[in-house]
Amino acid sequence: MKKYIYLFLLIYFLLLSACATTQDLENIRRDFTDQKNVFETKTDAIDNEIKSLQSQNERLSTDIKSLTDERAAIKQREADKGADITDIREMLETLTGRIDTLQKDTSDIRDGMEKLNKRISFIEKYLDIGDHKAVMAVPDSGSANNIDMNVKMDSDTEYAMAFNSFKEENFKKARSEFETYLTHYPDNENAANANYWIGECFYFENNCDQAILNYDIVVKKYPASDKAPYALLKEGLCFYKSGDKVTAKIIFQQIVQNYPNTNQAMIAQKKIQEIQ
Numbered sequence: 001m002k003k004y005i006y007l008f009l010l011i012y013f014l015l016l017s018a019c020a021t022t023q024d025l026e027n028i029r030r031d032f033t034d035q036k037n038v039f040e041t042k043t044d045a046i047d048n049e050i051k052s053l054q055s056q057n058e059r060l061s062t063d064i065k066s067l068t069d070e071r072a073a074i075k076q077r078e079a080d081k082g083a084d085i086t087d088i089r090e091m092l093e094t095l096t097g098r099i100d101t102l103q104k105d106t107s108d109i110r111d112g113m114e115k116l117n118k119r120i121s122f123i124e125k126y127l128d129i130g131d132h133k134a135v136m137a138v139p140d141s142g143s144a145n146n147i148d149m150n151v152k153m154d155s156d157t158e159y160a161m162a163f164n165s166f167k168e169e170n171f172k173k174a175r176s177e178f179e180t181y182l183t184h185y186p187d188n189e190n191a192a193n194a195n196y197w198i199g200e201c202f203y204f205e206n207n208c209d210q211a212i213l214n215y216d217i218v219v220k221k222y223p224a225s226d227k228a229p230y231a232l233l234k235e236g237l238c239f240y241k242s243g244d245k246v247t248a249k250i251i252f253q254q255i256v257q258n259y260p261n262t263n264q265a266m267i268a269q270k271k272i273q274e275i276q
Contacts, residue, residue: 155185166197175201192222196231208238229259233267249275
């Protein structure tokens with residue numbers, strides 16, 4: 001563009017030179033040079049300003065790109081946070097479901113434990129023994145056969161009634177009936193058993209002191225009875241339950257010594273290990 005301007009000015013001055021004096025031409029040349037310098041100075045200034053604006057534009061473009069990238073990153077982080085919150089909610093729902101399941105399982109386990117405790121309680125009552133005489137049916141008092149019932153049958157009937165009460169876990173009634181039985185038949189063959197079951201009634205009523213007294217009667221008064229080892233074991237268990245582990249250990253050791261290779265000895269040996 002500069003070239004065209006210079007060319008125009010040159011033609012203009014040449015036209016003027018045809019009718020101008022030498023001095024006029026000299027003045028014109030001087031003016032032309034001055035105007036040229038001024039023009040070039042302004043042109044250079046404009047070029048510099050254009051370059052400056054271009055540089056600023058590039059910086060602004062860079063800043064805009066940086067801000068755009070940062071905005072995109074912020075949006076991505078917000079999206080990630082939203083996804084994390086969703087994941088946390090899902091995890092909480094899953095955990096809530098597991099807690100509900102565990103609570104149900106715990107409830108089922110408790111029910112199972114209660115049933116198991118009842119079974120253990122039942123086994124502990126009998127300690128793996130059967131009292132076959134006690135399971136006989138109580139005769140109908142209105143039956144004609146009761147009229148001629150002998151004393152032996154009366155004792156068995158009374159014993160069976162007491163034992164049936166025990167099986168129904170009516171321990172207070174059973175204890176009273178066994179005590180009545182002993183009053184009527186103190187020397188009967190079931191006297192040892194009756195004393196043992198009275199001890200059991202006290203045991204299940206959490207009256208270990210009275211239970212020990214009845215167990216001790218069986219051990220000392222009826223040492224040959226098949227209830228003797230069971231009574232001695234329950235006596236030791238009562239002391240153990242009451243916190244007197246020293247006495248309990250002595251009794252357990254006596255069971256192991258006097259009744260080896262029996263279930264009572266196995267239970268006693270286990271209790272000895274627990275005490276140690």
